[in-house]
Amino acid sequence: MFSIGFLGPDASGVRMSGIDHARKAAEGLEYLSGFGNEHSSEAVPGALPLGRNSPQRAPFGLYAEQLSGSAFTEPRAHNRRSWLYRIRPSAAHPPFVRTGSGALRTAPFTETPPDPNRLRWDPLPDPAPGTDWLSGLWTLGGNGDATQRTGMAVHLYHANASMERRVFGDADGELLIVPERGGLLLRTELGLLSVRPGEVALVPRGVRFRVELLDGAVRGYVCENYGQPFALPELGPIGANGLAGARDFRAPVAAYEDVEGDVEVVNKFCGNLWTAVYDHSPLDVVAWHGSHLPYVYDLRAFNVMGTISYDHPDPSIFTVLTSPSDTPGLAGVDFVVFAPRWLVGEDTFRPPYFHRNVMSEYMGLIEGAYDAKTAGEGGFVPGGGSLHNMMSAHGPDRETFDRASTADLGPQKVDDGLAFMFETRWPVTATAQAANAGHLQRGYDDVWQGLQRHFRS
Numbered sequence: 001m002f003s004i005g006f007l008g009p010d011a012s013g014v015r016m017s018g019i020d021h022a023r024k025a026a027e028g029l030e031y032l033s034g035f036g037n038e039h040s041s042e043a044v045p046g047a048l049p050l051g052r053n054s055p056q057r058a059p060f061g062l063y064a065e066q067l068s069g070s071a072f073t074e075p076r077a078h079n080r081r082s083w084l085y086r087i088r089p090s091a092a093h094p095p096f097v098r099t100g101s102g103a104l105r106t107a108p109f110t111e112t113p114p115d116p117n118r119l120r121w122d123p124l125p126d127p128a129p130g131t132d133w134l135s136g137l138w139t140l141g142g143n144g145d146a147t148q149r150t151g152m153a154v155h156l157y158h159a160n161a162s163m164e165r166r167v168f169g170d171a172d173g174e175l176l177i178v179p180e181r182g183g184l185l186l187r188t189e190l191g192l193l194s195v196r197p198g199e200v201a202l203v204p205r206g207v208r209f210r211v212e213l214l215d216g217a218v219r220g221y222v223c224e225n226y227g228q229p230f231a232l233p234e235l236g237p238i239g240a241n242g243l244a245g246a247r248d249f250r251a252p253v254a255a256y257e258d259v260e261g262d263v264e265v266v267n268k269f270c271g272n273l274w275t276a277v278y279d280h281s282p283l284d285v286v287a288w289h290g291s292h293l294p295y296v297y298d299l300r301a302f303n304v305m306g307t308i309s310y311d312h313p314d315p316s317i318f319t320v321l322t323s324p325s326d327t328p329g330l331a332g333v334d335f336v337v338f339a340p341r342w343l344v345g346e347d348t349f350r351p352p353y354f355h356r357n358v359m360s361e362y363m364g365l366i367e368g369a370y371d372a373k374t375a376g377e378g379g380f381v382p383g384g385g386s387l388h389n390m391m392s393a394h395g396p397d398r399e400t401f402d403r404a405s406t407a408d409l410g411p412q413k414v415d416d417g418l419a420f421m422f423e424t425r426w427p428v429t430a431t432a433q434a435a436n437a438g439h440l441q442r443g444y445d446d447v448w449q450g451l452q453r454h455f456r457s
């Protein structure tokens with residue numbers, strides 16, 4: 001349908017800024033609707049072989065290549081692979097050499113003892129000029145072991161430059177990207193995705209991509225999932241519909257760049273970054289078909305379920321995507337969204353309850369406020385995050401408790417914020433940089449101080 005190019009003169013010969021170039025590419029992007037199914041796309045009509053995956057000679061002299069996201073032998077329901085028809089096979093590359101990882105860390109996380117304390121951070125400070133998305137990744141912590149394909153990492157990012165002549169691929173896991181500030185254009189091997197705050201992007205393990213900025217400086221969160229790929233949760237008694245609808249996930253259409261010349265390819269492998277300078281762009285896939293695909297999803301499309309009688313339901317009802325573990329019902333990591341919704345519970349303390357949870361909870365805020373926490377400076381703010389590890393006691397802060405336990409219980413619309421949670425079966429161990437960060441809020445425990453005793457026997 002169209003090809004894509006590096007920064008440079010547009011058709012009129014005028015050199016566009018990186019942002020204009022990315023914006024133009026993001027305008028009117030086409031997508032394929034549906035999660036987890038087989039899709040196919042060709043940027044040049046006739047480029048996709050019909051009737052077989054690997055013809056003796058693929059159309060237009062393209063190379064056929066399979067990208068496997070699951071073992072060949074996994075059950076059909078879990079099997080994921082895509083066939084890529086590309087200008088050069090991925091195998092045509094020079095050796096990778098180790099390079100620095102900046103502030104990026106990988107499981108196993110051993111820099112600090114796992115901490116039972118409630119922790120909360122302000123947003124990352126602004127990045128140095130010229131920081132692109134990849135070099136702006138900053139790891140907060142995580143669990144599991146990337147070499148065992150278990151667990152997850154929580155990263156934040158801040159960037160003020162587009163990746164130029166640079167492409168990234170993560171062999172360690174898939175990446176769930178949650179922008180909080182500024183839009184991103186993801187140029188992936190399978191095509192282009194635009195993702196803005198309020199939307200999330202999912203880039204599968206191993207898929208190469210470049211991140212360009214759509215509006216200037218950006219900030220956000222990333223869940224790197226080393227475990228089984230994210231899937232839609234079962235709906236059980238909810239029925240055949242509700243929560244995130246499969247058709248609201250959008251996969252890209254094929255788009256390729258036919259670029260010769262130096263392109264740096266950065267490969268994250270078992271915790272280290274490795275780099276190689278290719279003599280062409282690896283975003284050269286002209287046609288593809290398969291199921292190992294990137295997606296973008298608008299969190300505002302989430303169909304929120306909740307009580308229409310009493311009590312506060314558990315937040316599993318807000319699960320957008322789940323990465324199952326080997327134990328049914330026990331997620332390696334769930335991605336949960338607190339989207340705008342009505343609260344109508346009668347005789348109910350409506351915000352999140354006080355609780356201690358065997359699961360570990362990392363929370364972030366995309367915009368506005370969260371109904372269990374006081375907003376504003378020093379509170380839970382957009383771009384900040386909190387970590388409530390396994391069995392740590394948390395819930396509404398004092399102000400929220402005082403307000404909500406005396407509030408009038410008419411129907412109430414909660415639409416002043418968009419929060420999310422990465423909830424994982426294993427404790428999250430902070431990196432040293434997160435445990436010692438200047439933006440770690442030192443007095444977080446105080447939000448639960450002064451909760452009065454009301455007991456009268």
Ligand SMILES: O=C(O)Cc1cc(O)ccc1O
Nearest residue numbers: 314315352353361372394395
């Ligand atoms: O701790 C939190 O704010 C997340 C959360 C929300 C909720 O509605 C119920 C339980 C829970 O852990």
Ligand SMILES: [Fe+2]
Nearest residue numbers: 357361388394
């Ligand atoms: Fe919680």
